[in-house]
Structure formats: structure tokens, C-alpha cells
Amino acid sequence: MVVDLVLGMAGSGGDGVVSAGESLLAAVSSHGYHAMMTKSFGPQIRGGESSCRVRVGTVPVHNPGGALDAAVALNWEDFLKFGAELELAPTTVLIHEAKAGPPPEALVRRGAMPTEVVAVPITELTNQSAGTEKAKTSVVLGLLCGWFGVPEDGVRRGLEKKFAKKGEGLLETNERALKAGIEHALANPLRSTKRLAPPPTHSPKLLCDGNDLCATAALFAGCKFFGGYPITPSTEVMQTLAKEIWKYGGTVLQAEDEIAGIGAALGASFAGLKSMTATSGPGMALKTEIMGLASIAELPLVILDVQRGGPATGLPTKSEQADLFQAAFSAHGDVLRPVLAPISVGDTFRVTVEAFNLAEHYQTPVIILSDQEVAQRKETVEPIDTSRFTIEERLAPSASDLVDYRRFRHTESGVSPISHPGLAGGSYLGAGIEHNEKGDPTASGAEHARMNEKRFKKLEPLQHRRDLFDVLGPSDAPFALISWGSSAGVAREAFELARAKGLAVKLLIPRLLYPIAVPVYREFLASVEAGLVVELSHQGQLHKILRMQLDLPAGLRSFCHSGATPFRPDQVLAELEALAAVGVK
Amino acid sequence: MDTATTTCGATATPKDYSSALKPIWCPGCGDYGVLQALYRALAAIGRPPHEIAFISGIGCSSRIPGYTTAYGFNSVHGRALPIAQGVKLANPDLQVIVAGGDGDGFSIGGGHVAHAVRRNLDLTYLVMDNQVYGLTKGQLSPTSPKGLATVTSPLGSLEEPINPLLYTLAYGAGFVAQGTPAEMPGLTALIEQAIRYPGFAFVNIQSPCVTFGQEEQQMRAHKAHLRPLASLGHDPSDQLRALDLARSYGKELHTGVLYRNPNPPPTYDALVRERQRALAPEAKDRSRLLDVFLQK
Amino acid sequence: MNSLPCSPGVDFKKLSLMEALDLAVTVEEEARDRYVELADALSIAHTPEASEFFRKMARMEEKHRVALLTKRRASFGDRPSTVGRLQIFDIEAPDYDTVRVFMTVRQALEVALQSERKARAFFKAALAETTDLEARFLFAELVAEESDHEAYVLAELARQATDPWGDPPGDPADYSDEPVSQ
Ligand SMILES: Cc1ncc(C[n+]2csc(CCOP(=O)(O)OP(=O)(O)O)c2C)c(N)n1
């Protein structure tokens, strides 16, 4: 019995392996397992090769895992295209379509060949049981049930949900294929004994992806306006809101470009509504000027950047964490704006609500720096107790504020009461030009300095937002891991593996990436002599920013690589162990 | 929203719309006249200033919101239209006016015009067309006549100008007009009609730049060459004729309403509101929003 | 078509004394405000002498307006005015394009001169068309007063010509800095 199982399959688009992965995910999650699924596609819009991997655990899973426990190849050509996504190890059980023949030379040459390779006449089984080749993946699901303990009735319920509405016969056809797969597995036991342990509890879970939760959190936080332009991998946020937001008195504007999208969103915020835009790297570049406008006009605005491989079109369907510099620094003039990053699908809800709260409270643009992996991988999430959240609203002017109203009045906190068109007595000129307290344009250097100071001062409390950081491990540990975004889940597992091996290591996961909360890092780093900043970019951008703003321990170095393929926990562990083996000085 | 739509009606005067801020335009700039015409049009309509949102881009002309008592937003170069659409959708009760220059509207912001027209929100777009970049000191503008020598086209420009009247008409705008501060009563009436038009309304205002503009684009020349459309017997509901007349932009100074859709279709903002009302009953309690993802 | 230099859309043949007074009051009011507006523009543009002169003109127009208004109130009380500002936009008030940055007092005087002449021509034409006897008296009076104003401006111009510290030769722009781009 195992507590953690990683399954992967590949085929052509027409085989429906991703759809089968979804059924598998639904089946295990409805049984109370923790699970996540990532998918990967060829460049074709339709009909290309596709693959998915599903990781199932009896304990929470934080990342897609390392090498597969079981791999299914419907044909070798497609399977070979996913070398990194479907990594094999000697311990992998490799199942393949019998008529495709034995593993090709190209695969064998990669090394790390599985010792157990099982040929199954999948097409034949399907034809015999279902009378059509189309139900192939149901046979595969049956094999996984029979060999690895995937809950059979969960899969059956999934098939029901999927096919019941699709017309007579389809459900029965697939059920027969499923049964054939199970029977084949039972009749041909494996050498390997990787059967999934039963789940500890049968608690219901949410099953969704990061973009789902971002959109839902936006509604929850009271977002009433979305302006944006479609771009992978952020578009689902716009699509969900376009369906739902009307019910809550809001609207979605599909703008003519990213500039218009953020412009309209900023206009809606100026008019008093909670508002957001979403995009990916190339769109962020276009939005930069208006983000500056939002900063100087002190208007709340949430900007979601779902990072993909860049620059330019880069790798539009793959994850990377290389937009941090852009998020933190792409600005003309002295600008400080909060940048938050979710570390998992479930975390996206909290981070999005937080982004709206910060935006409204501090009257500032706030960037959510998600990434393709967090945004698009489907994952089980423990039910979220929404009653724990507070929702912030922008500071409205009191009656006395509206006597000779000064929109940008200097206050203790730096936050000034904000009016909106329609409010009598609150008229002012919002402007991209520097202004005095009233909002009237000025070219005075002294006034500019005071306003810059105000705009920075109001964000100072962020320095002390310890709740936006996860700190794990003994406080006096000499070794450390720091990681953010989707990589944080990998670092988390590497940390747990290292702790289990007795290494004195601690872990810091910032959700607040910028401004750098200096006191939080100082406290964490006080005991640290060596460690790794783990992130998915060529440059290691967080590490560079930390070096810029803090005196780092000499042994704290960057562990990074370009995007597309996430880190594996064992890679991080190995690096950490090597660091520890060298010892401290 | 907490806006109660009220009307000052007969009690409003142009002064009610004039702020304490003094224009920084060059003495003699046509924009002074545009501002006066606007005050008067606003007074004639009578919405209280705080129910007006006045959005502009960047340029000499884009300074205009600051000189009114409305809620103003002097944003960034070329982006007034998108911002204004957000404002209007956020609160359709507001009277939203957009203003800027020929460079702001038809060069850097040119891509937004077609979409503002096709969406047909109830907005009024006033372009102060001086055929030059004023704020940056006299460079070629998208409406500068071909061959114009400027600091960025010292040997004369090689490209044809954009035709704002023809473009907006061809995009399908329901209200297209042209005026000049050389003819104030007419300009005031045009602005008033544009604001009252229920949909996207565009007024191209030939507003001379005395500092960098051409001699033949000054007020004196306007006065001499003005051709009011009314005096030509133009019927503003005749779209084809309007297109025909628009072709002489840059050659003739037609003033008045070129086209006014006699049957204005419902505006985008009205449709948005309708949809919001229709779907409101489907709203879930905030605490139930996540239920859709629950696996049972 | 009306033969007046600027058509306020009034039928002079039927014009009553009250309407004529309303017309005159509004013309002066418009002129006053325009002079103030131009003076403001000039003072922001660092052209103080011309600005000061326009303020003087504004005070003169205001005096004239108050006198006319007093007459109107005495005979017709507070009944609402029959004339709107837009009708008489540029009967006396100088056009916006008459001013320039760094304009000299002499140039400002020229602007005022044109404006007074414009006004006189208007009232003269009105006099010719109006039939109401009292209204005709009023217009005749106005023509005389605009002539007085014109005389004042002409005298100032003459004084300027002999002033050793008067306008320098050439165009004022020749002495000034380039405009500043923003
Ligand atoms: C992104 C950007 N590019 C360039 C500028 C510089 N700029 C300011 S106004 C302007 C053109 C002004 O011309 P127009 O829009 O016709 O207005 P006008 O001043 O003539 O009224 C330019 C190029 C800017 N502010 N922002």
C-alpha cells in the first residue's frame, strides 16, 4: 500500500487522455483523497498530442510530484513528446498499447527505463467490450482501478456524470469498457504492489483550479467590474466572471486591448467600484503606463498576472516565475505597489481576497502574481471557511471631510478619504499629473516630494504583515529554503523530506513578494548560514531582489531554472543535502 | 449607487460649472472658447456638476476637465475613451464626457475610437482638433494636412491626414458633428445636442492653436470660410449625404450636425443594466459561492 | 436674413424698450466677462500690462452694465431677462483669438478699439431697424457711448505713440523665450 501515487498518460487529442485524467481526479477526490492534475499539450489548437498527470495522496499533495509511479502510453510517438512532463524511473510501471510494440529505442536510450513494462491490448479490449475504439480511456481507467486501487465506484460515478446526459448507450458502452479493464488487470496481476491506501477520512473537498478560485474570490470580495483582453493562461478568469458577475450587479468588458482593459477597470474604480483586470506577461507590459496612473491617482485596482514562459509569446502554455521584476519594478517614476503570489490553487482564494482588501484599504493597484501551474492545475482544496475573511471597503469621506474636500489630504496613515463621481461635495480632478492635496495640478518639487512620501508611507504597514508568510521548521535552523508561487509547493515537500532525514532546515514562503518585508526576512534569516531560494526562472529574480534589499547570509544562494518544467522535490532535496554536506564554512 | 439623479434645471448657470482653476492655455487658444461653450451647454442641460464625470487624456486640450466643477480625470495620453467607458459602466447614471486633442484621440488613442463607437455607450466625445501637437510644441498630428512642415516633418509630411468625421461616421457613430469656437452659439448648441443624444456622440471641434497652428486654421479664417450645414439644407438624418459631406474635411469647414441617428438604438450601458437586473435573482449568498466546486 | 453684423436672432422691428435694455445689459455683461477672462489668460502667461489694461476695460463695461441695469430695473423691475448670453456672444466682447502671449499694451488697445467699433456698428444697425421710439432712443444713446469709448481708446493709443517707454519696435515674440513643451 502507498500513500502517494503519481499516474501519467499520453495519447493523441482524439484519445481523450485529459478527459480521462479528469474522471480519475473526480473519482479520487470524491473519495476524500487529496489530488491534483496537470496537463500538457502539443502546439496544435486541436488534434495535437496531449498528456496529463494525476497525483493522488492520503495526505495533502503540494506539487505534481517527481517520476511517475505508473505511466500509460496509448502510442509511443505521442508519449515521447512529453519527456519532462512524464518522467520515468526504474520503479515506474509502464503500461502501453500492445499493438504499438515494445518501448522504442528512443525511450530506452533516455535511460531510467522501468523494470516492469506491461503490454495491454487496449484497442482490442475496447472493441470487444464496447464495440468501439472510442471508449479506450475507460479501459485504461479500469486498468488503473484494478492494478492501483483507484476507487472503482468513484470512476463509475464520474462516467455517469459525464455520459448520462450524452444520450442512450454511451454510458453503458463506457461502463463495459471500464469493466473489461478491471477484469484484465485482475487476471494479470503486476509484480509491483503499488496499491493506494484508503483515504483517512471521507471529508468532501473542492475540486477546481487557481483561475476558478481567483474569479470566485473576486466575486466574494465584491468585485463589480472586470476589464481585460484574452490571453493564455489567464483568460478563464474573465470567462468565469463574464458568466457570473452580472448576477451581482457587475459587468465584464472585453476590451480592444490590454490598455483599454485596464483603462476601463481603472475608470470603474474611479467611479467607486471594486474592479480588476487579468492578463499574462505580454499584457502586463501594455498595462504598465496605466498602472502608474493608478498609483499616482491613488485608485484601488487588482491586476492578475498569470505568468507564462517569456519574453514575448515565449511559452504561452507553460509556467515560469519570471515576471517578478516586471511586477515589482515596471514603472516610470517612484512607484511602490504590493505584489502577492498564491502558492497553490486553494491559496489563490485567500490571496485574491487579500489583494482586493489591500487595494481598497491603501487605494493602490495590487498585482496578483499567479503562474500557469497554480492557475490551471486542477486540485483538491479543503473547504474554505469564508466566514473567517473580512472584506475591506475604501475609506469614504465623512460629512466634515466634504466641507472643502481635499482628495489627497495628508493624513497620519497616508490614506485619504476617497470620493467618487455622483457624491455631492466630493468633486475633484483625478490626474496622472502631480497634484496638491486638493487634486489641482502642480509642478512643485516640494509638493511632489510630499506626495511621493505619502504614497510610500501608506504602504509601510505591509512590512509587518507576518500573516502573509509561512514560516516552518525550528527557528534556530542553520539551513533554509525560501520559495514562492507554484515552486513553494515543491520546496515544502523537499523541506518535509529533509526534516524527516533529520536536517536542521527551515522554510519561508512569502505570499507578499513586494515590497520586501524586511523585518520578516531579517528575523527568518538570523539563524541561517546557508540555503536556497527556489524559483522557476533563469535569473532567480526573488533572490536578486533580496540581495538588493537585504544583507543575505553568504551561503544563501539561488536555485533556479527556466520555466516549463516544474522542480521536482527530490531535486531540491538533493541540492539542499549537497549544501548541508559541504557544511557551514 | 447612491447617485440620486437630480436636475438644477433653470437654476444652473455657466458659472456653476467653472472651477477656481485658471486655464494655462496660451492667450488666444481656441480651447478657451470651447470651454465657454461647454459651460453654457452644461448649464442648459442643468445636471449638477457632481453627477458629471469628465475624462480626458493628455495634451493642451486634455487639461479641460480641471477647469470645470465636474469630477474630472486627466488621465494618460490616448486612453480617455477606455477609462470613460469604465466610469459609465460603473455608474450609468453619470453624465460622462470625454475630451482631448487630435493626437490623443486619433493617433495614440486611435485604436480605441472604433470600439467606443461600436459599443455605443452613452458618452459624449469632444475632440479639440487643431491639426497639431500643442503640448509638445508643434509636431505633426494625424490630422495635419499632407505636406505640412513641422518640427518633426521639416521637409513636409508625406502622409495623408486622418479624417475624423469620415472615420467616426464609417464606424457607425449615431451622432457626428463639427463646430468651431469661431461660431460660439452653434458650438454650444452642438455640444448640448451631443450630450443629450442617447448614445456615443462625437463632436470634432476645430479649435485653433495660436502658437503652433497654421494661419488658415485660425479663427479669422474659420469665420471667413465657415459653411454651416444648415445653410446647405443638409438633413442630419441622411447618413449617406453625411458621409459625402465628411469627405471634404480639411478642405471645407462644415459646421453643424452631420449625422444624427433618428432612431437611436439602446445603448450598451442600458443593455448592461438590463442584464444585471434580469440575472440578479440568480445571485448566490456570498458564503455559498464555493459550493459549485464541492465534490460529493 | 438680418443685416446686422452679428445676428442675435431678434426681430428689431418688434423690439420693445425692455427687450432693447436686456440686449444692452447682456452685451455689456458678456464684454465684461470676456475682458476678465482674457486678462486672466494674459496674467497667467506673464503679460501683465495688457492684462491690466483689459481689467480696466472690464471695469468700464461693468460700469456701463450697471447703469443700463439700473434703468431697466427702474422701468421694468425684476422680470426675467429676455436675452441670453449666447445670442450676443461677440457683439462687443473681443474674440478669443485677439490676444497673444506677450502682447503689448498697444496691441491690447487695438483689440479694444475693434471691439468698441464692433459694438457701435451693431447698435447703429439696430437703431436703423428698430421701430419702437423709446428703444430707438436707447440705441442712439448706446451708439454715442460706444463712440465715447472708442474716443477714449484712440486717445490712449495716441498717448502710447508719444510715450518714450511705449512699445518696442518689432514683434514682442522676437524678445521672448520659446514656448515650453509640457
Ligand atoms: C505615452 C505618451 N507619449 C507621449 C506623450 C507626450 N505627449 C503629450 S501630449 C502629446 C500630443 C498632444 O497633441 P494633441 O493630442 O493633439 O493635444 P493638443 O495639445 O494639441 O491639444 C504628446 C505626444 C505622453 N504624454 N505620453
Ligand code: SF4
Ligand atoms: S500650444 Fe496651442 S493648443 Fe496648446 S494652449 Fe497654446 S494655443 Fe492652445
Ligand SMILES: [Mg+2]
Ligand atoms: Mg492637437
